[in-house]
Amino acid sequence: MPKVWTDTIEEHRRAVRNATLDTTAALVAAHGLASVTMTQIAKETGIGRATLYKYFPDVESILAAWHERQVNVHLEHLAKIRDHSGDVSARLEAVLTAYAFINHEHHDTQLVALLHRGDHVARAQRQLHDFVCDLLAEGARTGSLRDDVAAGELATFCLHALTAAGSLPSKAAVRRLVAVTLAGLRPPR
Amino acid sequence: MPKVWTDTIEEHRRAVRNATLDTTAALVAAHGLASVTMTQIAKETGIGRATLYKYFPDVESILAAWHERQVNVHLEHLAKIRDHSGDVSARLEAVLTAYAFINHEHHDTQLVALLHRGDHVARAQRQLHDFVCDLLAEGARTGSLRDDVAAGELATFCLHALTAAGSLPSKAAVRRLVAVTLAGLRPPR
Incomplete structure (x- = not known):
């Protein structure tokens, strides 16, 4: 098989998958988890029911995949902010502010509780913890943040x-919450 | 019915109820939620199965009652610490330290997640929020804590x-976590 052909198939699969995730998220947001069926999802996505079942076994697995994609989008967004130029305090503040807004926009609902059971959430939390930890360690070295408590604990x-x-x-x-949190990270008086 | 008699019945009921809660908590801790039955609980508590069913319909409701009792014990403990003499900073630090240790000792397990769904937890959280809020407002008035952010948000x-x-x-x-949290509450430099 020529490479172009494989690429096209892969691309097609990705497009169907992404469209399914978008449709399902929209349907669940509009009607609630309990009332959304595989038949509806197939119809709204514009694919056959049999095709949908080749991708996902049930609504829950589609939602889990959708959530994993969302979490990765958030992580990439936070990593981009971290990699901006500027001093470490400014970058830390920007990352913490962005993370606080993610929490603010995704209130604790039953759906959130369901989705957060997945392993991908624990994995994302660890990644986020590690990169916030790196920023805090850098800040401690440069003297802008406290160095009397380990960066991992902070x-x-x-x-x-x-x-x-x-x-x-x-x-x-x-924004005030972020300011109060940052105040806890400064070198003690 | 003379009052003494009623008191004795009430006392007896409370004793049976408390014994049931203690037994169930111990059995679940030892064997896990899934393997504990009403029959076992009745036997270990030393009461008849029919009597047990007059108090509780199932294992889950016993555990919920046990957890509600635990939460109230914790709240009373925290309220006692708050009511100690001493300046507001010292009392706040003592309350926050005690609360942090409660969190430390009761790690997030599946059982905790199950128990925390109850309304009594939300109610206890609001009570705790309110009385921490009062301490923070008092600290802001006396100048030992920041007053640029509302006590409720803090x-x-x-x-x-x-x-x-x-x-x-x-x-x-x-203890370091409590110190870092308190640093966030001091008046900004």
Whole structure:
């Protein structure tokens, strides 16, 4: 098989998969998890029911795949912010602010609780923890952040503190939460 | 019916109820939720199966009642610490430390996730939020804590930050977490 042909098949599969994820997320958001069926998803995606079953066994597995894609989009977004130029304090603040807004926009709902059971969430949390940890260690070396507590512990503190953004009523409150969290990271007086 | 008689019945009921809760918690801790039956619970508590069913319909409801009792014990413990004499900073630190240790000792397990679905947990969280909020407002008035962020938002920050204690490996790490959280609450430089 020439390479172009394989690429095209792969591309086609990816496109069908992505369209299925988008359709399912939209249907669940509009009608709730309980009322969405594989038949509906196939119809709205514009593919046959038999084809859909070649990709996914049930609605839950589609949603899990959709969520895994979302989590990866968020991680890539945060990694891009981390890799901006600028001093470490500014980059840390930007990453923590972005993470706080992700928490703020994705409130704890039953659906979130269901989706967060997946292994991919634990994996993403570890990746996020590791890269926040790197920023904190860099900040401790340059003297802009505290160095009396290990960077790993400070990262655990940050990521838990910022989940509070899910219970805050406004974007302004989320920004204040980030400021308070950052205050905890500065060198002690 | 003379009052003494009613009291005795009430006391007897409370004793049976408490014994049932203790037995069930011990059995579930030893053998896991799935393998504990009402028959076992009745036998270990030393009451008849029919009597047990007059108190509780199933194992889950016993566990929920046990957890509600535990949560109330924790709340009372925290309220006692809050009501100690001493300045507000010291009392806040004592309350936050105690709360962090509760989180540290009760790691997130499947059982915890199950039990935390109950309304009583949300109610206890609100009570705790309110009384931490009162301490923070008092601290802001006396100048020992920041007053540029509302006490309610700071309480939300604290309680989320301290859930990190559940992922920390040692008591020393929990104490550092409390120190970092408190640093976020001091008046900004």
